[in-house]
Amino acid sequence: MPNYKLDDIDRKILYFLVNNARMPYLEIARECGISGAAVHQRIKKLEDGGVLAGSQMMVKPGALGLDVCAFISISLTEGNKYQEVVDTIKHIPEVVECHFVTGRAALLLKLYCIDNDHLMETICNTIQRIPYVQSTETMISLDQAFERQAWVKDFKSTSFKNL
Numbered sequence: 137m138p139n140y141k142l143d144d145i146d147r148k149i150l151y152f153l154v155n156n157a158r159m160p161y162l163e164i165a166r167e168c169g170i171s172g173a174a175v176h177q178r179i180k181k182l183e184d185g186g187v188l189a190g191s192q193m194m195v196k197p198g199a200l201g202l203d204v205c206a207f208i209s210i211s212l213t214e215g216n217k218y219q220e221v222v223d224t225i226k227h228i229p230e231v232v233e234c235h236f237v238t239g240r241a242a243l244l245l246k247l248y249c250i251d252n253d254h255l256m257e258t259i260c261n262t263i264q265r266i267p268y269v270q271s272t273e274t275m276i277s278l279d280q281a282f283e284r285q286a287w288v289k290d291f292k293s294t295s296f297k298n299l
Contacts, residue, residue, distance in 0.1 A: 140185030202248035205277040209241035217268040
């Protein structure tokens with residue numbers, strides 16, 4: 137990713153977009169004290185600089201009947217087969233996140249299933265059958281306390297000078 141230096145206006149723009157991706161650019165411009173054209177230009181630079189990776193609507197899994205959220209750690213028989221395993225996992229629709237992690241396991245997955253039977257089917261008949269998967273450990277989420285973007289804070293009450 138290119139090295140992109142954010143200034144206070146970029147941070148304000150990001151704050152507004154993360155908190156309401158549908159916020160009109162002209163409203164962001166008024167809040168930032170710049171023109172609408174300047175907001176368009178800055179957002180384009182943020183995209184080109186690799187700071188913004190597009191926009192998307194977030195679907196609530198429960199609204200689709202996906203009532204079980206689970207995290208699965210995977211240990212591999214051979215560490216150098218990581219990419220082959222990941223390439224296979226990419227084709228499992230229940231998996232929404234895949235992280236290469238430190239510790240006993242090599243991978244940490246987040247997935248959504250309809251119910252516990254669906255989860256068990258996905259683990260036993262899909263994930264555990266992937267070549268080089270040695271073992272899995274599953275944690276079922278009972279509740280998601282909150283969800284947010286990684287760094288975005290209220291620019292009015294937080295200094296971004298040290299970021």
